[in-house]
Amino acid sequence: xxxxxxxxxxxxxxxxxxxxxxxxxxxxxxxxxxxxxxxxxxxxxxxxxxxxxxxxxxxxxxxxxxxxxxxxxxxxxxxxxxxxxxxxxxxxxxxxxxxxxxxxxxxxxxxxxxxxxxxxxxxxxxxxxxxxxxxxxxxxxxxxxxxx
Amino acid sequence: xxxxxxxxxxxxxxxxxxxxxxxxxxxxxxxxxxxxxxxxxxxxxxxxxxxxxxxxxxxxxxxxxxxxxxxxxxxxxxxxxxxxxxxxxxxxxxxxxxxxxxxxxxxxxxxxxxxxxxxxxxxxxxxxxxxxxxxxxxxxxxxxxxxxxxxxxxxxxxxxxxxxxxxxxxxxxxxxxxxxx
Numbered sequence: 001x002x003x004x005x006x007x008x009x010x011x012x013x014x015x016x017x018x019x020x021x022x023x024x025x026x027x028x029x030x031x032x033x034x035x036x037x038x039x040x041x042x043x044x045x046x047x048x049x050x051x052x053x054x055x056x057x058x059x060x061x062x063x064x065x066x067x068x069x070x071x072x073x074x075x076x077x078x079x080x081x082x083x084x085x086x087x088x089x090x091x092x093x094x095x096x097x098x099x100x101x102x103x104x105x106x107x108x109x110x111x112x113x114x115x116x117x118x119x120x121x122x123x124x125x126x127x128x129x130x131x132x133x134x135x136x137x138x139x140x141x142x143x144x145x146x147x148x
Numbered sequence: 149x150x151x152x153x154x155x156x157x158x159x160x161x162x163x164x165x166x167x168x169x170x171x172x173x174x175x176x177x178x179x180x181x182x183x184x185x186x187x188x189x190x191x192x193x194x195x196x197x198x199x200x201x202x203x204x205x206x207x208x209x210x211x212x213x214x215x216x217x218x219x220x221x222x223x224x225x226x227x228x229x230x231x232x233x234x235x236x237x238x239x240x241x242x243x244x245x246x247x248x249x250x251x252x253x254x255x256x257x258x259x260x261x262x263x264x265x266x267x268x269x270x271x272x273x274x275x276x277x278x279x280x281x282x283x284x285x286x287x288x289x290x291x292x293x294x295x296x297x298x299x300x301x302x303x304x305x306x307x308x309x310x311x312x313x314x315x316x317x318x319x320x321x322x323x324x325x326x327x328x329x
Contacts, residue, residue, distance in 0.1 A: 037289060040205065
C-alpha cells in the first residue's frame with residue numbers, strides 16, 4: 001500500500017522535478033554575478049527561497065523538509081547574518097567599518113570587487129533562509145495545528 | 149534634454165494607468181482572491197516600469213518579491229473563512245475622505261512644484277558615485293557598489309530589520325510552547 005500522496009497532481013510534480021534545479025541554479029548565478037550584472041544578494045536570495053517554496057507547493061511539506069527543514073534554515077540565516085557582520089568588522093583591521101580590504105581585481109571579471117561578492121553570498125543566505133522561514137511559519141505551522 | 153524620452157513616455161504612461169486601475173480594483177472588489185490578484189498585477193506593472201526606466205536590478209527584485217508575496221497571500225490568507233468583504237456605504241466617511249483628499253491635493257500641488265526635475269538630483273554625492281564607483285570598488289555593477297560599499301551601513305541595517313522580522317514571525321507563530329485548548 002502506498003501512502004496517501006501529499007501535494008499536487010503528477011503533472012505538477014514532474015514539471016517541478018524538471019524546473020526546480022534550474023530555478024535554484026539561476027538564483028545562485030544571480031548572486032555570484034551580483035557585482036557584474038543586474039541582481040545581487042537580495043534578488044538572488046529570493047529566487048533561491050522560491051525554488052524551495054516551489055518544492056513545498058508541489059510535493060507538500062514533508063518532502064521539502066528532507067531537503068531543508070526549519071532548524072537548518074534558521075541555522076543558515078544566522079550564518080548569513082554573522083558572515084555579513086564579520087566581513088564588515090574585518091574592515092576595522094585595515095582602518096574602518098566596511099573597508100574593502102581585499103584586492104579589487106580587474107573590472108568585469110568574476111573574481112573582482114573585493115568583499116562585495118562575499119557580502120552578496122551572505123545576504124543571499126540571510127534573505128533566502130529568512131523568507132523560506134516566513135513562508136513555512138505562515139502556512140505550514142497552521143496546517144499542522146488543524147490536524148491535531 | 150528630458151530624462152524620460154518620448155518613446156519611454158509612450159511605454160510608461162499606459163503602464164502607470166494600468167497600475168492605478170489595478171490598485172483601484174484591488175481596493176474596491178468584494179472578492180478577496182480577485183483583490184490579491186489585482187495587487188499582483190499592480191506589482192508586475194511596477195516591475196515592468198522599473199525595466200523601462202532602465203533599472204533592471206530593481207525590476208528583478210520587485211518581480212521575485214512580488215511572486216513570493218502573492219504565494220504567501222494566497223496560501224496564508226485566502227484559506228481562512230473570509231471569502232468576501234462586505235462594507236456598506238457610509239456618507240459621513242465618504243465626505244470626510246473627499247475633504248481630506250482635497251486638502252492633500254491643495255498642499256501637494258505647492259509641495260510638488262518645488263521638487264527638482266526628474267532625473268536631476270540636487271545632491272552632488274550621486275555624481276561622485278557614478279564617476280568613481282568603478283575605480284574605487286572594482287564592481288562593474290554600480291548599484292551593487294553603492295549598496296554594499298558606499299552605503300554598507302544601510303544594507304547592514306536592512307539585513308538587521310529582515311532578521312528581526314523573521315525572528316518575530318517565528319516567535320509569534322511557533323508550535324512549541326503554545327497553549328493547547
